[in-house]
Amino acid sequence: xxxxxIARVTCPNCRTTFxxxxxxxxxxxxxxxxxxxxxxxxxxxxxxxxxxxxxxxxVPFIYHDPRKELALVYxxxxxxxxDMERQQAIGALSRAVxxxxxxxxxxxxxxxxxxxxxxxxxxxxxxxxxxxxxxMIQAQRDRADLLRRLLEAATPEERMALVRENEAMxxxxxxxxxxxxxxxxxxxxxxxxxxxxxEIRTLLLEQTAVGxxxxxxxxxxxxxxxxxxxEKLLDLLVETEDPATRAVLVTFGQPLVDYLFFQKLTQxxxxxxxxxxxxxxxxxxxxxxxxxxQIRAQAREEVQTKRHLLRDLxxxxxxxxxxxxxxxxxxxxxxxxxASEIESAQQAGDRETLSRLQEVWQLVMxxxxxxxxxxxxxxxxLMEAPDEETMRQxxxxxxxxxxxxxxxxxxxxxxxxxxRGEEEVARKAARALELARTITPAQPEEKRPPQRPSxxxxxxx
Ligand SMILES: [Zn+2]
Numbered sequence: 001x002x003x004x005x006i007a008r009v010t011c012p013n014c015r016t017t018f019x020x021x022x023x024x025x026x027x028x029x030x031x032x033x034x035x036x037x038x039x040x041x042x043x044x045x046x047x048x049x050x051x052x053x054x055x056x057x058x059v060p061f062i063y064h065d066p067r068k069e070l071a072l073v074y075x076x077x078x079x080x081x082x083d084m085e086r087q088q089a090i091g092a093l094s095r096a097v098x099x100x101x102x103x104x105x106x107x108x109x110x111x112x113x114x115x116x117x118x119x120x121x122x123x124x125x126x127x128x129x130x131x132x133x134x135x136m137i138q139a140q141r142d143r144a145d146l147l148r149r150l151l152e153a154a155t156p157e158e159r160m161a162l163v164r165e166n167e168a169m170x171x172x173x174x175x176x177x178x179x180x181x182x183x184x185x186x187x188x189x190x191x192x193x194x195x196x197x198x199e200i201r202t203l204l205l206e207q208t209a210v211g212x213x214x215x216x217x218x219x220x221x222x223x224x225x226x227x228x229x230x231e232k233l234l235d236l237l238v239e240t241e242d243p244a245t246r247a248v249l250v251t252f253g254q255p256l257v258d259y260l261f262f263q264k265l266t267q268x269x270x271x272x273x274x275x276x277x278x279x280x281x282x283x284x285x286x287x288x289x290x291x292x293x294q295i296r297a298q299a300r301e302e303v304q305t306k307r308h309l310l311r312d313l314x315x316x317x318x319x320x321x322x323x324x325x326x327x328x329x330x331x332x333x334x335x336x337x338x339a340s341e342i343e344s345a346q347q348a349g350d351r352e353t354l355s356r357l358q359e360v361w362q363l364v365m366x367x368x369x370x371x372x373x374x375x376x377x378x379x380x381x382l383m384e385a386p387d388e389e390t391m392r393q394x395x396x397x398x399x400x401x402x403x404x405x406x407x408x409x410x411x412x413x414x415x416x417x418x419x420r421g422e423e424e425v426a427r428k429a430a431r432a433l434e435l436a437r438t439i440t441p442a443q444p445e446e447k448r449p450p451q452r453p454s455x456x457x458x459x460x461x
Contacts, residue, residue, distance in 0.1 A: 009046045013053035020046045022057070025096050027064045029325045038063060039123060062093035062113060063122065066105060066325075068129045071097065071113035074122050090115060100325065102318035143174045147181065150200050151193070159200070163207055170208045178204075217245040224253055230261045234268070237284060246284075250291040257292055305329075306337040313360050323367055330364050338364070374398075375406055379413065382432045383425060391432055395439050402436050410436065 005022040023044055026034040037043055044057040058078035064071050073090050081089065094113050098106050116122035127137060146162070146169055153159040163170065178201055185194040205211040220236050233253045240246050250257060265285050272278040309329055316322045323330065338361060345354040369377070378398045385391040395402065410433040417426035
């Protein structure tokens with residue numbers, strides 16, 4: 001496994017020297033955020049703690065996406081080195097990936113990774129594997145550029161002129177870029193930019209055809225949320241001109257789309273006196289059935305994917321390694337598929353399968369527990385404690401966790417639960433808080449290094 005390397009960097013802007021961890025292996029199966037960071041140009045990006053100046057470190061790394069069988073090495077010329085040294089470095093990176101893979105996943109594409117001299121060409125290869133063409137990338141750039149010009153516009157008139165001149169680019173894609181920028185500005189606490197982006201959004205919702213369509217979609221969804229009944233859903237579907245909005249309504253209101261719903265729709269069809277209205281309602285019935293079938297097919301496919309993962313875990317020689325790699329997929333749906341397989345094996349009296357399934361269950365539970373921060377684990381134990389004595393015991397066993405932030409967490413839980421009318425849980429939290437206060441030792445809170453489950457996080461920026 002790759003060692004965590006720390007690079008010493010001198011800021012080219014203010015000459016401050018600081019250390020940053022170097023990412024050598026980006027594996028999207030282990031760390032799904034890796035791809036987004038790569039595409040955003042954030043891999044091995046050094047940000048000066050003093051002046052905020054960002055500079056890219058020209059260091060090699062490997063990008064690995066096992067589903068797409070992509071093993072891509074970034075090997076910038078600036079990293080120097082002779083040909084021989086470069087070959088060795090490439091070999092070391094591909095071995096670092098291999099060592100985290102169970103035997104059956106070690107495929108030949110990893111032995112000869114594709115090598116890229118520029119970051120941009122590597123990014124383009126990743127996009128190409130997603131079916132994204134150069135034209136699509138250019139279209140995206142043009143929209144990002146238009147957004148930047150809208151942000152820089154000095155007056156409302158100038159902004160309006162830009163909107164008029166570029167109507168064709170102000171499509172749903174543009175709104176997605178706008179939303180991403182809003183999220184980012186919010187997350188980074190850039191209030192002024194956020195405010196400006198909101199103004200632009202409001203303007204576009206009123207002034208463009210797509211904007212008006214999106215605004216109508218969000219109003220329709222809100223109306224359904226406020227009144228989630230079959231009648232309301234039916235009314236909204238009849239009123240809505242835009243097919244994409246109807247699809248969103250059916251998806252969102254899926255639990256309402258049942259036998260009763262279709263009965264109501266059929267009644268409307270039968271009582272329609274106008275031939276045109278009747279035909280439109282019949283077309284609507286076909287459409288809703290089609291959307292519902294699509295949603296069901298998608299759900300079946302998701303279950304199928306989980307079944308495959310379970311089968312792989314059962315047949316792998318290194319189930320733990322595989323499970324660690326596919327950790328993000330071990331979700332509620334996976335657990336329910338696993339639980340139902342266990343039940344079937346029990347009913348069939350198939351002891352061997354049952355015991356292998358139970359092993360998988362225990363493995364998954366152990367890995368999931370590792371993911372839970374110890375504070376949350378303690379909180380769960382406290383809330384599940386059957387009596388006060390157990391609660392006290394749990395607290396004493398975890399005295400090292402009882403710092404001010406944990407006490408604050410207990411307080412928040414109490415308030416939240418009281419707010420939601422969960423009196424019983426609120427009382428428990430209050431009692432745990434009282435007890436914790438009597439146990440809290442008067443010692444300074446020590447800073448513990450963040451704990452990382454072994455083997456999960458390799459190198460991170
Ligand atoms: Zn600096």
